[in-house]
Structures are given as C-alpha cells and as structure tokens.
Amino acid sequence: MRNLLSDKVVALKPSGIRKFFDIVSEMKDAISLGVGEPDFDTPWHIRDEGIYSLEKGRTFYTSNSGLKDLRVEICRYLKRKMDVEYDWKKETIITVGGSEAIDIGLRALLNPGDEVLIPQPSYVSYEPCTILAGGTPVIIELKEENEFRLTAEELKAAITDQTKVLILPFPNNPTGAIMERHNLEAVAEVIREKDIFVLSDEIYSELSYKEDHVTIAALPGMRERTVVINGFSKGFAMTGWRLGYACGPAEVIEQMTKIHQYAIMCAPTTSQYAAVEALRNGDEDVQMMRDAYNQRRRYLLHAFREMGLPCFEPYGAFYVFPCIREFGMTSEEFATRFLEEEKVAVVPGTAFGECGEGFLRISYAYSLENLKVAIGRLSRFVERLKKENGKSI
Amino acid sequence: MREKILQIVEKNSRINLSELAVILGVEEEDVINEMAAMEEEGVICGYHTLIDWEKTEIEKVSALIEVRVTPQRGQGFDNIAERIYKYPEVNAVYLISGGYDLLVTLEGKSLKEIATFVSDKLSTLESVLSTATHFILKKYKDHGTVLSRKKKDEREIYIP
Numbered sequence: 327m328r329n330l331l332s333d334k335v336v337a338l339k340p341s342g343i344r345k346f347f348d349i350v351s352e353m354k355d356a357i358s359l360g361v362g363e364p365d366f367d368t369p370w371h372i373r374d375e376g377i378y379s380l381e382k383g384r385t386f387y388t389s390n391s392g393l394k395d396l397r398v399e400i401c402r403y404l405k406r407k408m409d410v411e412y413d414w415k416k417e418t419i420i421t422v423g424g425s426e427a428i429d430i431g432l433r434a435l436l437n438p439g440d441e442v443l444i445p446q447p448s449y450v451s452y453e454p455c456t457i458l459a460g461g462t463p464v465i466i467e468l469k470e471e472n473e474f475r476l477t478a479e480e481l482k483a484a485i486t487d488q489t490k491v492l493i494l495p496f497p498n499n500p501t502g503a504i505m506e507r508h509n510l511e512a513v514a515e516v517i518r519e520k521d522i523f524v525l526s527d528e529i530y531s532e533l534s535y536k537e538d539h540v541t542i543a544a545l546p547g548m549r550e551r552t553v554v555i556n557g558f559s560k561g562f563a564m565t566g567w568r569l570g571y572a573c574g575p576a577e578v579i580e581q582m583t584k585i586h587q588y589a590i591m592c593a594p595t596t597s598q599y600a601a602v603e604a605l606r607n608g609d610e611d612v613q614m615m616r617d618a619y620n621q622r623r624r625y626l627l628h629a630f631r632e633m634g635l636p637c638f639e640p641y642g643a644f645y646v647f648p649c650i651r652e653f654g655m656t657s658e659e660f661a662t663r664f665l666e667e668e669k670v671a672v673v674p675g676t677a678f679g680e681c682g683e684g685f686l687r688i689s690y691a692y693s694l695e696n697l698k699v700a701i702g703r704l705s706r707f708v709e710r711l712k713k714e715n716g717k718s719i
Numbered sequence: 720m721r722e723k724i725l726q727i728v729e730k731n732s733r734i735n736l737s738e739l740a741v742i743l744g745v746e747e748e749d750v751i752n753e754m755a756a757m758e759e760e761g762v763i764c765g766y767h768t769l770i771d772w773e774k775t776e777i778e779k780v781s782a783l784i785e786v787r788v789t790p791q792r793g794q795g796f797d798n799i800a801e802r803i804y805k806y807p808e809v810n811a812v813y814l815i816s817g818g819y820d821l822l823v824t825l826e827g828k829s830l831k832e833i834a835t836f837v838s839d840k841l842s843t844l845e846s847v848l849s850t851a852t853h854f855i856l857k858k859y860k861d862h863g864t865v866l867s868r869k870k871k872d873e874r875e876i877y878i879p
Contacts, residue, residue: 347878361874617723621742628741694742 338454341677346658350671357700358671362499364563364644365691366618368600369611372562376600384595390587392420392571393598399605400571408531410544410554416576419583420593424529424557424570426586429455431525431553431572432491434581436461440490445476446679447647448495449527462488467681470649473638474503478512485516491523494542497530497642500678500687502623504642507540514545524552529570532561532612535620536641543573550575553582558597560643561612562604567597619644622690622697633705634712644691647675651684653711661686667710668703720745724753725762730863732766771858771866779826781810781855782833784841786821787848796820799846808836819851830854 341347350356367373391397397414404410412418421427432442432455442456445466456463466484468474481492494513496505505513517524524542531539543552557570570593572582586592626646630637637648650660657674665671673689675682690697723743727734736754740747757763772779788799796814803823804812811824823841827833837852858866 341878344878347876351876358876360876363874365872365874621727624744625738625742 334458338457341450346661346665346674346677349662349665353665353669353671356665356669356671357696357703359688359690359692359697359700360671360673361689361691362645363565363691364560364615365693366563366615368562368564368567369604369608371607372564372600372604372611375603376567376596379596379599384599386595388420388592388595388598390592391418391583392593393595393602395602396420396598396605397571399602400573403605404541404554404573408539408541408544410541410549412573413576417579418571418573419579419586420598421557421570421572421586422590422593423559423568424527424555425451426590427553427555427557427570427572427582428452428493428525428527429458430582430585430589431555431574431578432456432459432461433585434578435459435491435523435525435553437490439488441486441488443481443484443489443492443522445480445493445495447474447498447500447675447682447685448493448678449499450678452493452495452527461490464489465679465681467679468501468503470638470685473640474498474501474647475505475509476513477509478516481513481516482520485520485522489520489522491525492517494524494526496526496528497534497539498645499530499643500645500673500675500682501647501685502640502643502645504534504536504640505540505542506537510540510542510545514542514548517551518547522551524548525555526552527555529555529557530560530643531556533616533619533644534642535616535623539642553578558601558604561615562601562608563611563615564597564601564604567594567600569593569597569601619690622692622694625694625697626688626690626701629701629705633708635704635708644689646688646690647685648688649685653708653715657683657686664704664707668707670700670703720749720753721757721762724750725757728754728763769862769864773858773866778828780828780830780833781858782825782827783853783855784823784825784837785815785819785851785853786823786841787819787850788821788844789846789848790820791846799844802844803841806836806840808832 350360397418400418401412401414404412428451436459438460440461441464442461443464443466444452445468453463464484466480468476496503526542528541541554543549543554553572553574555572558564558567627637627639630648635648637646640646653660657676661672661674673687675685675687727739736750737747740750790796791798800812800821803809808825808827809823810826813822815822825833837850841847842850860866
C-alpha cells in the first residue's frame with residue numbers, strides 16, 4: 327500500500343501543546359486549572375430522568391433528528407431565553423455535542439475554496455473542521471484592547487470575495503470574552519451587507535455574567551443567515567452525555583441532517599431523555615452554577631489585581647485569560663515552568679491560536695478552595711519571576 | 720445582598736468577610752454591616768460546626784422523639800415546648816403538623832441516658848400524652864452535606 331492515509335488528515339496540524347499536556351498527564355500530584363468542563367455533577371433530577379429512561383427500556387435509536395419532545399423544548403427554551411423562534415420539525419437537529427454540530431454545519435455549508443472566518447483565540451476544532459470540509463480557514467486575530475471581542479472593522483478587513491461563513495464563538499473559550507448586543511449589531515451590519523453566513527457557537531450562552539446572552543440570530547435579518555449551535559455540556563454540566571443541537575434555516579438543517587444520519591444515526595437516547603428534564607426543570611440549577619462561577623470569577627480577578635498580573639475583565643464562560651508578556655517568556659515556557667516549579671497546570675494561550683501568545687487560559691471550573699491553593703502558588707511564582715527580572719513589586 | 724450572603728455563610732461560616740465581599744462584588748464595609756445587622760436581628764443565630772462524631776473516639780447517641788401533648792389554653796404549644804427545650808441535652812424542638820405535635824431531637828452519651836431522659840423527664844411532664852423514641856443508627860447526610868465520602872475530582876485530562 328503506497329499511500330495508506332488521507333493526505334488531508336495527515337496534513338492537519340496536531341495540537342501545538344501536545345507536549346505540554348503529556349507532561350501534565352504524567353504529573354499525578356499537580357493541581358490542574360486546565361480543565362474545560364464544569365466541576366459540578368449533572369443535577370440529580372436530570373441524571374434520575376436518564377436512569378428512569380433506562381429502567382423503562384428506552385434503549386432504542388431516536389429519529390435521526392432527535393426526540394420530538396426535546397426539539398420542542400429546545401424551541402421553547404430559545405424563545406424564552408433569547409427571543410428567537412424555530413420550527414422544531416424543520417429547523418432543529420440534535421447532535422452529539424456542540425462539536426458535531428460545528429463539523430456537520432461546516433460540511434453542509436462549504437464548497438472547495440470557500441473561506442471561513444475564524445476569530446482567534448478560540449476553540450481548537452474550527453480550523454481542522456473547516457479544512458476537512460474543504461474550506462479555507464482565515465484567521466481574525468482578536469485583540470486584548472477590545473476585550474477579545476470581534477469588531478466590525480476587523481470583520482470587514484478579513485472579508486474577501488471568497489468569504490462564505492463567519493464562525494462566531496461567544497461567550498468565548500479560552501478568553502471568556504462576550505459579545506454584547508451593541509457589539510453584535512455592529513458586526514451584523516457588515517454580515518448582511520457582505521452577504522455572508524454565520525455559524526454561531528453559543529455553547530457557553532448560559533454562562534454570561536454581565537447581561538443575559540444575546541444570540542446574533544435574534545437581530546433583524548440574521549435568523550435566515552445563521553446556524554445557532556448550542557448544547558447541554560457547559561450550562562447544565564452534562565459534558566459526558568455528549569449532547570448538543572443546531573437551529574437554523576430549514577435548507578441548511580436539512581443538509582446537516584443528511585450528514586448526521588449517515589455518519590452518526592442519532593444522538594444518544596438516554597441523554598436526550600435527560601435533556602428534556604434539564605430544559606423543563608433545570609433553570610434553578612443553572613442559576614446556582616452561574617452564581618458559583620461568577621463568585622470564582624470575581625475572586626480570580628481580585629487575586630490577579632493583588633499580585634499585579636494584568637487581566638481584562640471577562641464576562642463569560644468559565645475562563646480568565648491573564649497576560650504574562652511582562653515576564654519575557656512565551657506562554658508555553660511560562661506554563662511549563664509554573665507546572666514544574668509549583669505543580670499547577672494552566673493552558674498556554676497559544677493552544678487556541680498564535681495570537682494567544684502572551685496569555686494563559688485559567689479555568690475556574692474548580693471549587694474556591696482549590697482555586698485558593700492554586701492562586702497562592704501563582705502569586706508566589708509571579709513574585710519570584712518579578713524578582714528574577716529585577717523589578718520591584 | 721442579604722440572600723446571597725446567607726446562601727454562602729450557611730455553607731461556610733468561616734469565610735472571611737473581605738473574601739465574601741470580593742466574591743459577591745460588593746464593598747467589604749457593606750458586608751460587615753449586613754452581617755452585624757443580621758446577627759442583631761436574630762436572622763443569624765449562631766455559627767456551628769458540622770461534626771461526624773462517628774469518625775471520633777467519642778461515643779454519642781442521637782434520637783428523634785415524637786411527642787404528643789395537650790396544648791394549653793392561651794399558650795398553645797409554646798409553654799410546653801419551652802419546658803422541653805430548656806433541657807440542655809435537647810438539640811432541637813419543632814412543632815409538627817400531622818400525627819403528633821412536637822419533634823424533639825436529642826443527643827446523649829448512651830442509649831440509657833436517652834431512655835432515662837424520656838422516662839424520667841419528658842413523659843412525666845403534665846401535658847405530655849405520649850412519646851415515641853427513634854434512635855439514629857447512621858447519618859448519611861446532614862445539613863446538605865454528605866458525611867461518608869470525600870468526592871474526588873475524576874475529570875480526565877484531554878488535549879483541547
């Protein structure tokens with residue numbers, strides 16, 4: 327066999343920080359602030375509903391697009407929370423996590439040569455999924471001075487005749503940035519004028535601490551050119567259930583459903599039954615978790631101020647993104663030294679795009695007690711670095 | 720702010736007030752004043768520690784006692800409740816709806832000590848009609864906290 331593997335797949339860049347994570351996984355006694363999933367268990371009544379569905383013997387496939395009850399509840403939820411309406415039958419699909427929705431969304435939209443605008447720093451799968459779908463990724467480097475929000479000017483400057491899709495990843499992993507209504511209105515104007523499509527990854531929509539999350543699909547003239555991706559992993563602490571969804575114009579959802587049907591068949595049945603319960607009776611749990619994250623967020627920002635570590639105030643997800651440029655190290659060097667000397671793992675910003683250089687992603691999906699220990703060590707480390715660099719504190 | 724403070728100190732009364740102010744995003748002075756006001760008003764009645772006595776060498780026996788009583792004219796149940804809660808070995812006294820009137824929780828050194836309390840002190844009170852004593856065999860969860868096990872972080876490392 328001369329050419330065993332797909333050239334396209336072989337050419338995909340492996341994660342730039344694989345080496346760093348190899349060290350993390352070998353260091354058993356390290357405290358990790360690197361995890362990107364909630365520390366809460368799925369609320370019990372939701373788990374219970376999953377268990378009940380198993381007891382009842384609901385172990386069959388669901389329809390390809392997902393349980394009707396769940397899709398109806400999703401439509402109610404989106405109307406209630408974000409004032410956007412979808413037809414459950416034609417405009418929704420249940421997927422295996424938000425990540426599947428990203429993949430099949432791009433595959434349904436792209437033709438060879440189509441350019442996909444990807445704001446970075448952002449979740450790692452947009453770029454490879456674009457390439458696998460035959461598109462060409464075009465990176466928009468977001469800036470700290472804009473609190474890592476996408477501006478209309480940045481968007482306009484990146485658009486060419488080949489631009490087809492903008493990925494809109496807010497609230498953002500890894501920066502914690504959000505887009506407020508006025509930010510969205512500004513970019514929506516450009517999107518409509520230049521006639522491009524939006525894949526809006528709103529998986530962190532429940533974790534927004536300044537104002538309720540606004541979906542771009544709710545803005546005038548945007549519903550017909552947006553696929554909204556969301557899911558249960560972050561807001562409802564259901565990562566392991568692998569359940570997400572996409573809502574958008576029927577013609578796009580129809581094609582996405584085709585790919586989903588051939589590649590996946592349907593999302594896990596147990597998870598779908600549990601998710602119905604999450605949407606019907608989960609608001610209080612989400613509120614409780616959001617409050618807890620917000621308290622930790624405030625604690626971290628305060629601690630950074632105290633130790634003199636610059637960090638813009640992020641209002642979303644469960645990440646903070648402090649800047650470590652002043653120490654004259656790369657993000658990976660900083661993270662590696664911090665891990666070796668203080669046994670705390672944080673993720674170098676460069677894991678999420680080159681423009682993440684100079685930053686660290688610190689997750690606060692950890693109890694305050696754990697955060698305190700880790701922050702004590704970070705403070706000690708920063709102090710040591712400042713002394714080494716001959717700076718006064 | 721009051722509700723938020725109470726939610727937090729109910730779970731962790733040892734949190735220091737400057738930290739409490741930070742995580743709630745308010746001024747420390749306001750937290751101090753609010754806490755003082757709540758103590759003054761009797762909203763906050765004490766700061767206790769949740770102890771799993773089973774993990775110590777110290778012997779403790781706890782019981783729940785259902786008490787049926789005759790309410791007194793003009794006093795209702797208050798007088799008899801007071802008579803009962805004044806005993807230092809009594810932990811809690813609740814007025815209950817349903818098949819009996821008062822629920823008394825009790826802590827003693829031994830089964831015998833509790834039995835003596837019930838037969839000598841409680842049952843002999845004039846308005847007490849009957850009692851039913853239930854001994855607690857094991858505490859699984861108390862004050863919203865699971866006592867038996869410490870939860871480990873089992874999340875796995877994955878490369879994003």
